[in-house]
Amino acid sequence: MxxxxxxxxxxxxxxxxxxxxxxxxxxxxxxxxxxxxxxxxxxxxxxxxxxxITDRERSMLTIALLAGLGNDAELALHVRATANTGASREDVLEALMHVAIYAGVPRANHAIGIAKRTFEEMGAA
Structure with a gap:
């Protein structure tokens, strides 16, 4: 290796x-x-x-890119990873607000739903 x-x-x-x-x-x-x-x-x-850059910053960039491209499964994976990267729920929302402006409201709206469900699952675990 x-x-x-x-x-x-x-x-x-x-x-x-x-x-x-x-x-x-x-x-x-x-x-x-x-x-x-x-x-x-x-x-x-x-x-x-x-x-x-920090894992937190890289996490936010990754989430925004995945949301903007519509990569839902990878988006949920990286939302779960925020537990390890230090990106907060507020950070994720800020990243997705940028998605709304730069990649489109429908993409951001869909991604916000995925993030909400993923955070709920994380809270229940």
Whole structure:
């Protein structure tokens, strides 16, 4: 395992939590293993591990981008990750307010619904 891969895995675990990463790792097989390795090294090892901005800031950026692009499953995953990144519910709402202006009210409205449900699930857990 390369140093970049090790760093990516450590960052991925810090942000998403061990339970999520363990499930994802257990579910990968010969078909998607190369993809999992690529995102661990590229997204988590190169981008999330840069240290130029905080995990909180990166979390807010990621949530806004995912919402603006309509990536619902990934959006819920990253809303759950706010428990580890330090981004508050207010931070998430601020990010989604930006989505409304720059990517469209329907995208933001849908994302706010996803965030509300995800935060409710997190509170119930």
């Amino acid at each position: 390369s140093e970049r891969m090790k760093q990516g895995m450590a960052t991925r675990r810090r942000v998403l939590g061990n339970a999520h990463v363990d499930r994802a790792e257990a579910a990968k097989d010969g078909f998607d293993a190369p993809f999992q390795e690529m995102i661990t090294e590229a997204a988590w090892g190169h981008v999330w591990s840069r240290g130029t």
